[in-house]
Amino acid sequence: MTRRTPARPADVETLFPELIPFRRASVRLHPRAGSPSCHDSSVGGPLLWPAAEPWPVCREEHYDPDAVSELQGDVPMVPIVQVRQADAPGVPFPEGTDLLQVLWCPYAHGEYCYPLPRVHWRNTGGIGDILPTPAPVEGLPKDWYPDPCVVHPEQVTEYPSRDLSWDMRDALRARFDELQASTGLDYGYHLAEAPGIKLGGYPGWTQEPCWPDREACGGRTEHLLTVASWEFDGESWRTWLPVEDRTDSGWAETADNPAGLCLGDAGSVYVFECRACPDRPVGHWFDCS
Structure with a gap:
């Protein structure tokens, strides 16, 4: 069975055209x-x-x-x-x-x-x-x-939340607040980074971002993989829960944590790599609430 994330209930790039340059693709693995x-x-x-x-x-x-x-x-x-x-x-x-x-x-x-x-x-x-x-x-x-899981890879589009500069956050804050007041959608939870285990895109930081440095070559690390405790949480499920896992009461019983992970306080491990170096060295970070 495939897994499909529903279409965004709000057009991010129409509402916030400043975010278009920051658009990234990720591959949600949807383990089951x-x-x-x-x-x-x-x-x-x-x-x-x-x-x-x-x-x-x-x-x-x-x-x-x-x-x-x-x-x-x-x-x-x-x-x-x-x-x-x-x-x-x-x-x-x-x-x-x-x-x-x-x-x-x-x-x-x-x-x-x-x-x-x-x-x-x-x-x-x-x-x-x-x-x-x-x-x-x-x-x-x-x-x-x-736990052993098969995957149902799906490419989705993401936008940054915590990885936005403070100046950009301040510039967009009023429109973020207006969106939430009129629709109940929180930009960070519902429209920005995809939750769950995924490749590429942006880390779904719980704390402030902490990208590993590459002082040896001066290159910038890229996000390779997020291993998250949950596929979604009590807020993000509204927009990120796949269509196939939706039920009349919310979501299928095993859809939120199919891999059985709980890293710290429901945290995530982020794996990064430097693509400027031939051997693509990796770094990592772990955060939780």
């Missing part, structure tokens, strides 16, 4: 519980991993997010997202690749207690024999890695 194979695009599913390449482990200092205790030893990383290029329209894959894989260590790291992601770009034609994806080791914090 299922049994993907290693050949499929998926969230939390098995990866098309070469048998000649060891499964990655995390050797960083890490903590159990549900406790204060420090943990020792190597931790196998868990699959987060696998996306074939054919399922990611508009996403710029590196030349010679057609598969994106993202894994992370599901324990807390650093001052802000974030998962530690790793990004792999692959050419499926060169993988050869496949290494079976290991089952998650016992004792991992369950809501820090996704």
Whole structure:
């Protein structure tokens, strides 16, 4: 089944033509519980991993997010997202690749207690024999890695909210308020960034934006992936809930959190990359309410 976001109930570019230069495309993955194979695009599913390449482990200092205790030893990383290029329209894959894989260590790291992601770009034609994806080791914090889900990719158009400059926010504030008063639509919640797990577009920041710096090359990082706790929340569902998941009472029971994630206080992990560097180094940030 496909997943289609309803047409915007307000024409953003007519109401706010100043936002046209900031328009970006994203690919909402719309994960839903299922049994993907290693050949499929998926969230939390098995990866098309070469048998000649060891499964990655995390050797960083890490903590159990549900406790204060420090943990020792190597931790196998868990699959987060696998996306074939054919399922990611508009996403710029590196030349010679057609598969994106993202894994992370599901324990807390650093001052802000974030998962530690790793990004792999692959050419499926060169993988050869496949290494079976290991089952998650016992004792991992369950809501820090996704349940296996099939995906229903959909390209949508986004506009920034928190990534707008303060001058632009001030210039548009009166029209944002007028829209909300007349329609009940909050620009940030209902019209700006798509919620949920997605590629490209803008991060749906809970706090103020924190884009990783690239001092080494002077390039600007680009948003690659958002891994969000929920597909939508109690406000954003009005405009972002897919048509196929709508019911007379609101939404289908499992549509809001099909992957079973809860990152901190319903937060998100954002993965960024520098496309100015040949090896496309990545950065990440985690925020929650």
